[in-house]
Amino acid sequence: MNKGFFGHPAGLSTLFFTEMWERFSYYGMRAILILFMTASLAEKGLGIDPQSAGAIYGLYTAGVYLLTLPGGWLADNILGQRKAIWYGGILIMIGHLILAIPGSPGIFVLGLVFVASGTGLLKPNISTVVGDLYPEGGARRDQGFSIFYMGINLGSFFGQIFVPFLAAYNWHWGFGAAAIGMFFGLLQFRLTQGSLNDLGLKPKLKEEVEEGVAVGKVNGVLAGALGLALVGFLAVLQWMGTIDVTTATGIAQAVGVIIVVITLFYFLYIMVAGGLNPDEKKKVLVIFFLFVGAALFWSGFEQAGSSLNLFARDFTNRMVGSWEVPAGMLQSANALVIILFAPIVGWIWVKLAARNLNPNTPIKFGIGIILMGLGFVVMYFAAQIAATGTKVGMGWLWFTYFLHSIGELTLSPVGLSATTKLSPKRYVGQMMGIWFVGASLGNLIAGLFAGGVNTENASQMPALFLSVVTFSLISGTLFIIFNPILKKWMGNVK
Structure with missing residues (x-):
């Protein structure tokens, strides 16, 4: 061509x-x-x-x-x-x-x-x-x-x-x-x-x-x-x-x-x-844990379109002069961060690899999930302000989207690549399908979570967001703790 x-x-x-x-x-x-x-x-x-x-x-x-x-x-x-x-x-x-x-x-x-x-x-x-x-x-x-x-x-x-x-x-x-x-x-x-x-x-x-x-x-x-x-x-x-x-x-x-x-x-x-032979079984087990990690990550990340969107509408001061920024427009921050920072994150991985310091896949997954959780730390404090009846500034959501987007860059491309490398050749297509199923499950959880974000439930929002923080920080930390075992199961796959 x-x-x-x-x-x-x-x-x-x-x-x-x-x-x-x-x-x-x-x-x-x-x-x-x-x-x-x-x-x-x-x-x-x-x-x-x-x-x-x-x-x-x-x-x-x-x-x-x-x-x-x-x-x-x-x-x-x-x-x-x-x-x-x-x-x-x-x-x-x-x-x-x-x-x-x-x-x-x-x-x-x-x-x-x-x-x-x-x-x-x-x-x-x-x-x-x-x-x-x-x-x-x-x-x-x-x-x-x-x-x-x-x-x-x-x-x-x-x-x-x-x-x-x-x-x-x-x-x-x-x-x-x-x-x-x-x-x-x-x-x-x-x-x-x-x-x-x-x-x-x-x-x-x-x-x-x-x-x-x-x-x-x-x-x-x-x-x-x-x-x-x-x-x-x-x-x-x-x-x-x-x-x-x-x-x-x-x-x-x-x-x-x-x-x-x-x-x-x-x-x-x-x-x-x-x-499968024993080596392939170990690699498939790693894919299973990556599936779980992906579902956990997307269950928080995809709340941009659900719970965080409702928070933007009902609890965020979106006035710029005399114009009110439409709530849905705030989500564009994610794509902007990806466009600006994808080359930078890629450059960081290359530089770390040159020094033999590039984190392997489980650690990157752990970092991605933790970054998603830190985004909800921001929302926890924003929700505490909103629960008092005061609308918060748009910067709270933008900072959350920034952390989530960097987490996406840390986890998503790495997960896709690792899945193709770890899969037994005759199961590559199916394992890629499993990746989409993980995203499906995460999106479903994100939608269910959104029901707790509304003006009648403002006082409970901090606890709601804190539950995401706790769950994600524990999950991300577990990926890092069990990295030696997962790395061993991955064999020569980086």
């Missing part, structure tokens, strides 16, 4: 801007989602109580990650990556258009089902095609993914600026802007996909004969179907007018239990009947 995008294949440009616009729509809509659900009917919102809204938010974001599993399977076996990206984008755009039309809560959740389904198709497969641009692998491939990751964060940053800005005037303008963003992504993908040559046109259709791989594919389809079915079931309940706090939180909690049970069963099956 000809070099045409920062010295990389021209096809990277197509994928960069498609993903940028998709993330514009996803994160832009996420920035206003729980705010719209909990806004009163007089404010043109849905008037849903915070607990039910948090449960719906958690089910939706969990469903997004669960649906990446069947999304990848459909592309590999039936559609091919290119069609999966195209149809996924169309479903996303339709979902945002549904959200842009005023209607009942049931219609609203139907829009979420479309967006989740489309994201499940597009998200894993566009990353696959990025990898296919570099059959030689190596450092150049890593550079390509770094550029691609920049597109993700540019889309996230601008989406969380423009969508909340428009939603401040009319909620449905915000949802409409997300639909327009996805339309632009689809348009440029259609016009420039020729630069991809024949990549992603045909299903990979790999004849997997190993029993474990076949089981993994079935698990992927079942997990995704579960996510879609439960979100759809929630929509049906709302159409019937029977949704309430007990029902919403009950469904979300049940989904969490099912995710945990399926994951534990899967790991147990792999360890007992997966045909």
